Amino acid sequence: MAQVLWSGRLEEKPDAEALAFESSIAVDSRLAQEDITGSRAHVAMLAKQGIIPAEAAQAIDTELGRISRELAEGKISIDQEAEDIHSFIEGLLTERLGDVGRMVHAGRSRNDQVAVDLRLYLKGVVPEIAEEIRATCQTLLDLAEQHLETLMPGYTHLQRAQPVSLAHHLVAWTAGLERDRGRFLDALTRLDECPLGSGALATSTLTLDRYETARGLGFPRPTVNSMDSVADRDFALELAGACAILATHLSRFCEDVVLWATEEFGFINLAEQWSTGSSIMPQKKNPDFAELIRGKTGRQIGNLVTLLTLLKGLPYAYDRDLQEDKEALFDALDTARATLRMFRPMMATAQFRKDRMEAACVGGFLEATDVAEYLVRKGLPFRKAHEVAAQVVRDCGAAGQRSIAERTLEELRSRSELFDADLYEVIRPGTALRNRSRSGGPAPEAVQAQIAELRRRLEK
Structure with a gap:
């Protein structure tokens, strides 16, 4: 049976199955290096404060450095029967240094130890995910610059609405991702406080210097309240929330x-390496990677709900339930990284069928709003102009016409004398696109400005 750090209090110990049930080593073993880093800073502070001898601190630091290297090089295997990564590292240290190794835990609890390990880990991982998002945004913006004048229908209610460009659509995606990046970086700012020295919940009677430990670990400051330090998992909620929103995007x-990959739309041709076939239908080329990214969103939302449910009934401060935070959080972060790494090359290698996109701008009366606004510029109140344009659309439907451009000028004037021959140029899809040059719009120059603004934000 593996040695546990709390074994002195209880004469009867849980059996092997029960110990396995409460073990977190399978999940928290990824925190090994952070656990060592936290211990080295803690020991340095203990020596500086005269709590342990300087030579003992030096021996512990040297041995922890050796353990870190041996773990990195694969010379040490983590004992899967250990209770957690903290017990495993301290057990190794004690095995090698005896009583000197046992000094490492002075003024520290596993409660503040796991809290600092987790924050240190996230300080490394969150910027990496933010960089994955930034790279994905850059890929989409590079694609957008190639398609500033590639016409396609914009949709509301999945019905053809108004002509836009593929660039405008891709930049819309990018705007959402840029906000996602901001959410991760915002969460990083709030988690960047050091809980070490909080102890179980009420600090210590030893003369700890929490500011010294925080500086040694690269935190700008210690946490404000020791009880909150070990109870707080807001940062886990924020990051799981950021992952869920990213996944939803x-x-x-x-x-x-x-949808675009279907024969019915035919707007996109995904590269073969980002498609799969069918086990029975030889002709199939399925967008399985896009579907899997879509499918993993349920998992990401589930991770957030898991953490919210975990925390909602816990009394302050630390409760063992909090051991369950890491599996959901780590899975959320791992899944976020994996989906971005699939989505980015899938889009970078896609081919777009401009002919099908432009053809889809004819039919569905995407020009109807342009007709109404044409009449507004002629002086007709908008509600009246809207009614006239709707009547023209009904006339087209009754005549079996797919576009207002198929109506003669005489037919149009039967609905309003304000119609003139210049309308036919106004309602051409390319003209309609270029005329939407307001800030945020789909006109090429407007989209170029959006691209420039997003690139500026991504460089911050």
Whole structure:
């Protein structure tokens, strides 16, 4: 049976199955290096404060450095029967240094130890995910610059609405991702406080210097309240929330991709390495990667709900339930990274069928709003102009016409004398696109400005 750090209090110990049930080593073993880093800073502070001898601190630091290297080089295997990564590292240290190794835990609890390990880990991982998002944004913006004048229908209610460009659509995706990046970086700012020295919940009677430990670990400051330090998992909620929102964005983008890849739309041709075939139908080329990214969104939302449910009934401060935070959080972060790494090359290698996109701008009366606004510029109140344009659309439907451009000028004037021959140029899809040059709009120069603004934000 593995040695546990709390074994002195209880004469009867849980059996092997029960110990396995409460063990977290399978999940928290990824925190090994952070646990060592936290211990080295803690020991340095203990020596500086005269709590342990300087030579003992030096021996512990040297041995922890050796353990770190041996773990990195694969010379040490983590004992899967250990209770957690903290017990495993301290057990190794004690095995090698005896009583000197036992000095490492003075003024520290596993409660503040796991809290600092987790924050140190996240300080490394969160910027990496933010960089994955930034790279994905850059890929989409590079694609957008190639398609500033590639016409396609914009949709509301999945019905053709108004002509836009593929660039405008891709930049819309990017705007969402840029906000996602901001959420991760915001969460990083709030988690960047050091809980070490909080002890179980009420600090210590030893003369700890929490500011010294915080500086040694690269935190700008210690946490404000020791009880909150060990109870707080807001940072886990924030990051799980950021992962869930990111996943929801990617899911919506992939829904577009799946639709565009159908024969009915035919807007996109995904590269073969980002498609799969069918086990029975030889002709199939399925957008499975886009579907899987979409599917993993349920898992990400589930991770957030898991953490919210975990925390909602816990009394302050530390409760063993909090051991369950890491599995959901780590899975959320791992899944976020994996989906971005799939989505980015899938889009970078996609081919777009400009002919099908432009053809889809004819039919569905995407020009109807332009007709109404044409009449507004002629002096007609908008509600009246809207009614006239709707009547023209009904006339087209009754005549079996797919576009207002098929109506003669005489037929149009039967609905309003304000119509003139210049209308036919106004309602051409390319003209309609270029005329939407307001800030945020789909006109090429407007989209170029959006691209420039997003690139500026991504460089911050």
